[in-house]
Amino acid sequence: MRILVLGGTRFLGRAIVGAALGRGDTVTMFNRGTTNPGLFPGVETVTGDRTADLSALDGREWDAVIDVACYEPAVARLSAQAFANRAGRYVFVSTVSVYADQSTTAGQLEDAPVAELRPGMTDFAERYGPNKAAAEQIVRDVYGDRALIARPGLIVGPHDPTDRFPYWPRRIARGGRVLAPGDPADLTQFIDVRDLAAWLADACHRGRGGVFNLTGTPLAFGILLDLCKDATYSGAELTWIPSERLVGAGVNPGMGIPLWVAEPGYEAFNDVDSSRAVAAGLTYRPAVETIRDTLAWDLARGGPAPGAEGLPAGEEERLLGELAA
Numbered sequence: 001m002r003i004l005v006l007g008g009t010r011f012l013g014r015a016i017v018g019a020a021l022g023r024g025d026t027v028t029m030f031n032r033g034t035t036n037p038g039l040f041p042g043v044e045t046v047t048g049d050r051t052a053d054l055s056a057l058d059g060r061e062w063d064a065v066i067d068v069a070c071y072e073p074a075v076a077r078l079s080a081q082a083f084a085n086r087a088g089r090y091v092f093v094s095t096v097s098v099y100a101d102q103s104t105t106a107g108q109l110e111d112a113p114v115a116e117l118r119p120g121m122t123d124f125a126e127r128y129g130p131n132k133a134a135a136e137q138i139v140r141d142v143y144g145d146r147a148l149i150a151r152p153g154l155i156v157g158p159h160d161p162t163d164r165f166p167y168w169p170r171r172i173a174r175g176g177r178v179l180a181p182g183d184p185a186d187l188t189q190f191i192d193v194r195d196l197a198a199w200l201a202d203a204c205h206r207g208r209g210g211v212f213n214l215t216g217t218p219l220a221f222g223i224l225l226d227l228c229k230d231a232t233y234s235g236a237e238l239t240w241i242p243s244e245r246l247v248g249a250g251v252n253p254g255m256g257i258p259l260w261v262a263e264p265g266y267e268a269f270n271d272v273d274s275s276r277a278v279a280a281g282l283t284y285r286p287a288v289e290t291i292r293d294t295l296a297w298d299l300a301r302g303g304p305a306p307g308a309e310g311l312p313a314g315e316e317e318r319l320l321g322e323l324a325a
Helices: 012-022 073-082 124-146 167-174 193-206 221-232 243-248 275-279 287-301 313-323
Strands: 002-006 026-031 044-047 064-067 090-093 147-152 177-181 210-214 237-241
Touching (some): 002 012, 012 193, 090 124, 090 193, 124 147, 177 221, 210 275, 221 237, 243 313
Parallel strands (some): 002 026, 026 044, 064 090, 177 237
16 A cells, blocks of 8 residues: 555654554655654655645655644644545544543543534643544545544553653662552553554555544553563552542642543543444554563663653652651
8 A cells, every 4th residue: 555644753653654564555754854854764755844835745646644643623624635636545643532521431432522622722732632623523524434533542652752651660660669549440541552553554454434442441550550560570569549639739630640540520531442443453462561662662762851741759759758648
């Protein structure tokens, strides 16, 4: 297949390019050339800014376009219309954050209502879900059943730029007394970037269209941390602190501790149903493999970049001292 990837050099994009190459596809990347230039020396890269001008791609056709990182409806419209008659399929990578109701699993099924932009929404995080939902609709309007809308949740694995998942294998491997947030039975949910990329590449070959949730199997937080201990042969001591005590101590319930979600209205955020994608071939590698591969990459790069997400050691120590029974 001839595949155009809008992006292609950062996390999911690089995994998609790798997955497509592994299937013998001919890949073209279109990006600004500022992130990891030269990452795929054998792959054609066309340099440009997809938010403003796609003319460098004029006159060319592809079997599929994969849009990895679009956050604004106007940008989605520009690219969707540009390739409407020059691409057999348009794959739009969206997010489960599009759902209007994150409090129940039923509210997060593929046909559930999505969030809408409202007057006064100015913050990027607040606009993120509604913007993605609007962009999805643009793509579906242009491509009809030739549109594939992928809605992943938390994407993890090697080259994760957020440091949300890498925090835990690294912290558990360090050992000692570890602050574990909430209750061991609380759910967490993630998908390995390589599993997601593989499904997207296969979906192009199989001509899939429609909307699919692409999240992992819900996993108890306690099991995840135990797997981190097993994977790293760590003797870390987990100290569980209830969510209400953490919130009372001023910890942000949405972003304060990686993977922990205690924000009202998000009770089902880590319990999204992906059975439709599983029935369409989505498979998951063992979580311990993701943990080990992520830690290996993290250690090889020298640990997190300054300002990366995670609980600073001093703050963890403070909270343990103040809140641990």
